[in-house]
Amino acid sequence: MAQALDGIRILDLSWGIAGPLGVLLLAEQGADTIKVEPPGGDPFRAYDGYTVWNRSRRSFTVDLKDPAGLEAFRRLAATADIVVESFRPGVMDHLGVGYEQLRAINERIVLLSLPAYPDGHRFAQRPGYDALVQASSGQMWEQPGWRMGPVFLHMPMPSMGAFFLVSIGATTALIARERTGRGQHVRTSLFQGALLYTTQIWQDVERANAGFHELMGKTYPPGVHQPMIFECANREFVHVSIMSGLTPTKTMDEILGVPDPPNPMTFPMLPPEERERFTRLRSEKFKEWDRAELVEALRSNNHAVEPIIMAHEMFAHPQTIANDMTATVEDPVHGTTTQMGVPIHMLGTPGAIRGPQPTVGEHTEVILRELGYDDAAVASLVSGACRKEGAA
Helix, strand or coil, rough: CCCCCCCCEEEEEECCCCCHHHHHHHCCCCCCCEEECCCCCCCCCCCHHHHHHHCEEEEECCCCCCHHHHHHHHHCCCCEEEEEEECCCCCCHCCCCHHHHHHHHHCEEEEEEEECCCCCCCCCCCCHHHHHHHHHCCCCCCCCCCCCCCCCCCCHHHHHHHHHHHHHHHHHHHHHHHHHCCCCCEECCCHHHHHHHHCCCCHHHCCCCCHHHHHHHCCCCCCCCHHHHHEEEHHCCEEECCCCCCCCCHHHHHHCCCCCCCCCCCCHHHHHHHHHHHHHHHHHHHHHCCCCHHHHHHHHCCCEEEEECCCCHHHHCCHHHHCEEEEEECCCCCEEEEEEECHHHHHHHHCCCCCCCCCCCCCCCHHHCCCCCCCCHHHHHHHHHHHHHHHH
16 A cells, blocks of 8 residues: 655655654655664664664665765765765765755755754854753753753653654645755754743743642652553552643542542641642552552542553553554564564555664665665675774
């Protein structure tokens, strides 16, 4: 069956999280995606996430600093629709494959640049990684933590924002090309990815009131959501939402069988020791219930509740399976793996996983032959890359 991006070729020169993950969304909608790697491979290959993020593409190793390797890449770029790169601004120009140089080869090409900081930013030429962009974008001051002051965010927000911008920017440029007949240079960055998630209502946590800490705290002392996690029988847990907007037909305490339950509206105004006594009593009542039975009882009385499952259980969850969000992939390094499925469902032109992460340079010879190189030229380029790899 045809896929949405059949006939589109993407050259992926990006490293890290945002580029590979953003390109993955396009690769699994049918784009012929070629991961262009230096001799020895992408230095981030040891990163566990690459097993998934680099699947559904071919690997082509080439030394862009070698004239023969540069010429091979230019031949490849002449056949491409999109090039994605994550170097600092100016590096592609220095290598001889900047936008103007690529456009001279292929007027319809889209170059999507994804540095840490955008061109013109005061930090544009500094090495940039997700954690450093977190620091420079103000994100570490917005989350209360285990002590006052900035804290490192577990979620790589700059990269998680930027990967959406990669896929959206690339597809938007393709649509514009249909109207104009020309490609263009699309620029985003990890810094812009960090700003994608912020509300722009900045809050300095050291100046925040107690209510802000109560709402946002994710460590000790717990915020408003943490006490709504309860242990049931057999060490199984549930989370009861307090912000669902539903009107329960019975209170949670009535369902649990808590004796002399407090009025939910006045409970927050009780003395701290009295609130603590009811909290302990409520927690003990939860432990008397089988989780499945309790979830059914709460839901039937209009409470928003969800069992808390272990991370690995997600792949066996009936909803995950029904949505084709779990897949078995035979990886050349790890063997049989369970991975996330294609996260975008297009019913008319469905996406599909097109293979595991390729080994370094797995498709170099095939791609060189597709570009018209004869056996001698292929052997020369491959052996040259191997020598570079050995030297590295």
